[in-house]
Amino acid sequence: MTISARTTSALPYVSIGIKNKPFGTVSDSLGRYSLSYNKTDITDRDSIIFSAIGYHTVKMAWDDFLKMEKTVKLSESPQLLETVNIKARPGRIRKYGRSSASLIFFPSMYKSIPKHSDEKGREQATILKIDQNVFLRKMSFEINKRAFKKIKLRMNIYSVKQGLPDQSILAKDIVFDVMGTTEIGMPRGESLDLRPYQIHIKGRKEIAVSLAVLDLEPLEGDSTKQAFFIPSFPGPLRSSLFRMKGEAEWQKVSASYLLIAIEASSIKDGKNLAIADNEAEIVAENATLSSLMYGSNNGKRIKVAQGTIYYETYGKGKPLFLLHGNNESINSFREQIGSLSRRFKVIALDTRGQGNSINLSVAPYTYKQFAEDLSAVMDALSIRKASLLGWSDGGNTAMVFALNHPERVDKMVLMGANLFPGPGAIEQDIARLFENRRDSLMKHQDPTSQNQLRLTELVLKEPHIDAKDLKSISSPVLVMAGESDVIKREHTLLIHSSLENAQLEIIKGGDHYVPLKNPNVFNKIVLEFLEGGKTR
Numbered sequence: 001m002t003i004s005a006r007t008t009s010a011l012p013y014v015s016i017g018i019k020n021k022p023f024g025t026v027s028d029s030l031g032r033y034s035l036s037y038n039k040t041d042i043t044d045r046d047s048i049i050f051s052a053i054g055y056h057t058v059k060m061a062w063d064d065f066l067k068m069e070k071t072v073k074l075s076e077s078p079q080l081l082e083t084v085n086i087k088a089r090p091g092r093i094r095k096y097g098r099s100s101a102s103l104i105f106f107p108s109m110y111k112s113i114p115k116h117s118d119e120k121g122r123e124q125a126t127i128l129k130i131d132q133n134v135f136l137r138k139m140s141f142e143i144n145k146r147a148f149k150k151i152k153l154r155m156n157i158y159s160v161k162q163g164l165p166d167q168s169i170l171a172k173d174i175v176f177d178v179m180g181t182t183e184i185g186m187p188r189g190e191s192l193d194l195r196p197y198q199i200h201i202k203g204r205k206e207i208a209v210s211l212a213v214l215d216l217e218p219l220e221g222d223s224t225k226q227a228f229f230i231p232s233f234p235g236p237l238r239s240s241l242f243r244m245k246g247e248a249e250w251q252k253v254s255a256s257y258l259l260i261a262i263e264a265s266s267i268k269d270g271k272n273l274a275i276a277d278n279e280a281e282i283v284a285e286n287a288t289l290s291s292l293m294y295g296s297n298n299g300k301r302i303k304v305a306q307g308t309i310y311y312e313t314y315g316k317g318k319p320l321f322l323l324h325g326n327n328e329s330i331n332s333f334r335e336q337i338g339s340l341s342r343r344f345k346v347i348a349l350d351t352r353g354q355g356n357s358i359n360l361s362v363a364p365y366t367y368k369q370f371a372e373d374l375s376a377v378m379d380a381l382s383i384r385k386a387s388l389l390g391w392s393d394g395g396n397t398a399m400v401f402a403l404n405h406p407e408r409v410d411k412m413v414l415m416g417a418n419l420f421p422g423p424g425a426i427e428q429d430i431a432r433l434f435e436n437r438r439d440s441l442m443k444h445q446d447p448t449s450q451n452q453l454r455l456t457e458l459v460l461k462e463p464h465i466d467a468k469d470l471k472s473i474s475s476p477v478l479v480m481a482g483e484s485d486v487i488k489r490e491h492t493l494l495i496h497s498s499l500e501n502a503q504l505e506i507i508k509g510g511d512h513y514v515p516l517k518n519p520n521v522f523n524k525i526v527l528e529f530l531e532g533g534k535t536r
Helices: 062-067 289-293 367-380 393-404 428-441 447-461 467-472 489-498 519-530
Strands: 002-004 015-018 024-026 047-051 058-061 072-074 092-097 123-129 133-143 148-161 164-168 174-179 188-193 200-202 206-218 239-243 251-254 260-266 300-304 307-314 319-323 345-349 386-391 409-415 477-482 502-507
Touching (some): 024 206, 058 062, 058 072, 092 123, 123 260, 300 367, 307 367, 319 393, 345 367, 367 393, 467 489, 477 519, 489 502, 502 519
Parallel strands (some): 002 072, 319 345, 319 386, 409 477, 477 502
Antiparallel strands (some): 015 047, 092 260, 133 260, 148 206
């Protein structure tokens, strides 16, 4: 058992692990624990560690542990709490990290459970850059939909040392339950109110936020051996972390943006306000309600062949269509719509089978189909000619549209577009992520997963645009990409050089998500081009 040295009462949910090895467990709500192992897995030179937030860690040699009574006492660790002055003026509400995504990555390594091991103690973490004076308000995350009755999780916050979680900085243990589900398909979102825990973090530029499994109650008859996990978004410049047990070494998963986010009140303290995490989704200081509602803001629908296209219109002036990326929606342009609609009549579309648009066909998706949907929308709105802003898949759709309907394009902006699939155009790690995603989705037959599979295969199989054909596009084109885009630099240069009337902009320090991460720079370049910017 694990007990409190002061009260001798049971100490629940103590993490138990063998130092630097993937073996261990967690004591239950009554302090009881059971540790199964092979004698060859643990030697007398190993150490066993008992740890709990708010208590001194107990560490002992394995051979000493085998000789002793298995009741372990942990002494309370006194916490020195600082005095905090609360002013009437609240801080800015900011969000660090990412808690949802339409493109989900299921790392196969999370499914590998060592022999003689249970799920207790399994932990995943993400490192977030934060402002240097924050009060935590909420944690949001996504969970995979493995069927279970209930799972008990522990949230922890660590300091960061050499890019890895180091020491817990929490004064209180944060343990909570998530109720299970029998749903199939994509993950679902969860959130936890952190305000009752009064977590104030000051003087740190980054933290590691983790979720660990304390207990999992499976459904009756469930014999699956796959581990519970938090899914991630395939971000090429990010890594997530995991460890099999509480004292095992942390391992990195490259190109993985773990779907955990923290909302906090950021207090501006002189010059202590750090630059917010460029990889994060940030709640802007002056965010308006409408910007949060883009994509669900009283739009309209137009019937197209075997489907319905949802769209929203903002502003007045010359028409400008916004075409989003794979598995995204109108809201992907939340940082552009306000700025662009002051100069143009912005028509933002949800592409077929994405966002609020409906697809009634089971045929594979094609960019030609998306382009014909755009043509049908323009016809329904009596728009003969318009400018196009296409991001990622939206850029591919824009190019196909311009090739098939050159007379209907005024100007065109292509952000992170590609002419063909595969390693010649897309960074290999990203292509591999889509291949893994395809393989995972092929195992599911529900409509949601099948739609996700068709969108994934679109990236792997299309487009098929001949660079020579781009010379037939006479409209001015702005070709854009981030300096570290998932689209290879030489491929972006190929698109630019193949166009007769084109301007090139490679955003220094940017990646594929420049429109969200650096909207001021992106919007300025786009507006200058659309309002008469020069071409080569």
